[in-house]
Amino acid sequence: MGEHHATTTPALRILLAILVAGTTPAHSEQSQRPDEYAQLIGTWRLVVAKSTHSPGPAPTSETRTYIRDGANILGTIERVFRDGRRERIEYTANFDREYPVVGAEAYDHVILKRINEHTSEAVLSHAGRVFGTARRVISVEGTSMTIAFTTDGSAGTAIRNQAFYEKVEALDPGLR
Numbered sequence: 001m002g003e004h005h006a007t008t009t010p011a012l013r014i015l016l017a018i019l020v021a022g023t024t025p026a027h028s029e030q031s032q033r034p035d036e037y038a039q040l041i042g043t044w045r046l047v048v049a050k051s052t053h054s055p056g057p058a059p060t061s062e063t064r065t066y067i068r069d070g071a072n073i074l075g076t077i078e079r080v081f082r083d084g085r086r087e088r089i090e091y092t093a094n095f096d097r098e099y100p101v102v103g104a105e106a107y108d109h110v111i112l113k114r115i116n117e118h119t120s121e122a123v124l125s126h127a128g129r130v131f132g133t134a135r136r137v138i139s140v141e142g143t144s145m146t147i148a149f150t151t152d153g154s155a156g157t158a159i160r161n162q163a164f165y166e167k168v169e170a171l172d173p174g175l176r
Contacts, residue, residue: 036095036114037066037068037073039118039138039142040066040073040138040145041066041067041068041073042065042066042167042168043063043064043065043167043168044063044064044065044066044145044165044166044167044168045061045062045063045064045165045166045168046059046061046062046063046064046163046164046165047164047165047166048060048061050164051161051162051163051164052160052161052162053161053163054159054160054161055157055159057081057082057083059079059080059081059087060080060081060082061079061080062077062078062079062080062163062165063077063078064076064077064078064165065078069092071094072092072093072094073092073093073094074090074091074092075089075090075091075092075093076088076089076090077089077090087103087104088103089101089102089103089104090102090103091110093110093112094112095112095113095114095120096111096112096113097111098110098111098125099111099112101124104124106124106126106131106132107124107125107126107131107132108125108126108127109124109125109126110122110123110124110125111123111125115135118137118138118139118140119135119136119137119138120135120136121133121134121135121136122134122135122136131151132149132150132151132152132159133149133150133151134147134148134149135147135148135149142167143166143167144164144165144166144167145164145165145166145167146162146163146164146165147161147162147163147165148161148162148163149161149163
């Protein structure tokens with residue numbers, strides 16, 4: 001019995017190339033984008049001595065925790081005030097859409113907008129009316145964050161807060 005050598009025609013080679021390409025994972029637009037939340041993920045603690053709150057009162061402590069929730073970010077803000085009052089504010093959001101906020105009396109929705117790799121802006125609203133704007137800047141090293149919060153005073157006294165945070169914990173990359 002003679003030896004049989006299979007020859008591959010150009011059409012068969014093209015078909016094989018298509019089949020092999022179909023079995024390799026395609027890179028989606030999402031996976032090619034830089035991780036927009038990589039620097040934010042983790043726990044941040046307010047440094048009261050480096051922060052200003054006008055008119056006040058300033059919290060005596062504040063911790064912000066950001067974790068990944070699918071394509072979104074889950075933000076939890078826990079504040080304690082001098083009079084013992086506590087706030088716990090939570091939201092799950094992504095950029096360029098309005099999302100509900102739970103736990104804040106002054107606002108009930110947030111829209112996040114990415115300005116650049118280190119800067120984003122949050123527009124906070126209540127019942128469809130803008131309450132204020134928070135501009136968040138994370139240092140190039142990813143170890144500190146500043147949030148400038150302002151209101152125009154149309155709902156009462158204008159607020160001008162400059163809050164400085166230090167990153168105290170970066171979550172394990174596998175948990176992002």
